[in-house]
Amino acid sequence: MSRWQPNARGRLEEAALQLYASRGFDATTVAEIAERAGLTERTFFRHFTDKREVLFSGQTALTESMVAAVAGQPTGTAPIDAVGAALRAAGMAIGGRRDSARQRQAVIAANTGLQERELIKLAALGVALTDALRARGEAELTARLTAEAGVAVFKVAFERWIGTDDDAELVDVIAEAIDELRAVASA
């Protein structure tokens, strides 16, 4: 096997998702993932600390891009709009991969430990967005609540997006959910 492995990370992710989906997360070994991807275990561990991280490393990158989106808004942007920009950034990043998002979600839904991990990551996203809003000078309650409402919007929009069969874009589903939050809160 050549030492140069084009898109090793992507191949490992794809192989892992397929194995988790077909035989379950617990029953899949790193050796099997590497073999299916045509790579070595050593290469696997160059990209991921363990087989769980394959499912969650994308979320870390996503949180970073959302925080950057909040930070990048012009001074004077309303906090809900700054969080809206973060959600759009996430929507653009995930949007083209509904099939793998759906497969990943099915794997997580089948395993309590993974569900717990997913919720921990969402809670961490809420904290990261709170910090990003606080850094823009928003008051504590405003920052905390806008961030958590943003996470709620993201969670609901993402669920809807992977649950529907039409061709809706994630960014549009997110925009619809933000509009609905505004409508609900102003009732």
Add this chain to the structure above:
Amino acid sequence: MSRWQPNARGRLEEAALQLYASRGFDATTVAEIAERAGLTERTFFRHFTDKREVLFSGQTALTESMVAAVAGQPTGTAPIDAVGAALRAAGMAIGGRRDSARQRQAVIAANTGLQERELIKLAALGVALTDALRARGEAELTARLTAEAGVAVFKVAFERWIGTDDDAELVDVIAEAIDELRAVASA
């Protein structure tokens, strides 16, 4: 020991919280909890399935009272107001026990497994409130989003309430958070 044990459940809860706080959740045994409460292990297991449930059984009762509050609102109540009623019900139920709420939260914060459990319970609260709103005839997106926004408000208000040293009542902190959500979403 008499078979009649006044407030056995409350005594077990208090003993468990004290032990979890002083020596850690993992290091505490059911036998120690029962002994400290002046009761038997048998009595413990009549009230709780395991030592983790001591921390979370209250949340189950809380979810039930919140769902009942949503269901009990007059026809035509705006969904955000129905959820507001649920949050007030929770605030009234927890409100008088800030010290034990704070102690419980510190125990949970010190243990990843308990944090995950807490987040699973909060997610379940979101689902239960969604179902309660759907049963009132609210559209799917409205029900899901209002419920999750309600959970976000509850989470933020509860954090603030256990984190402050003033005498604020939980119901008032919740009302302030709902007002802030309205303000944020209408910006």
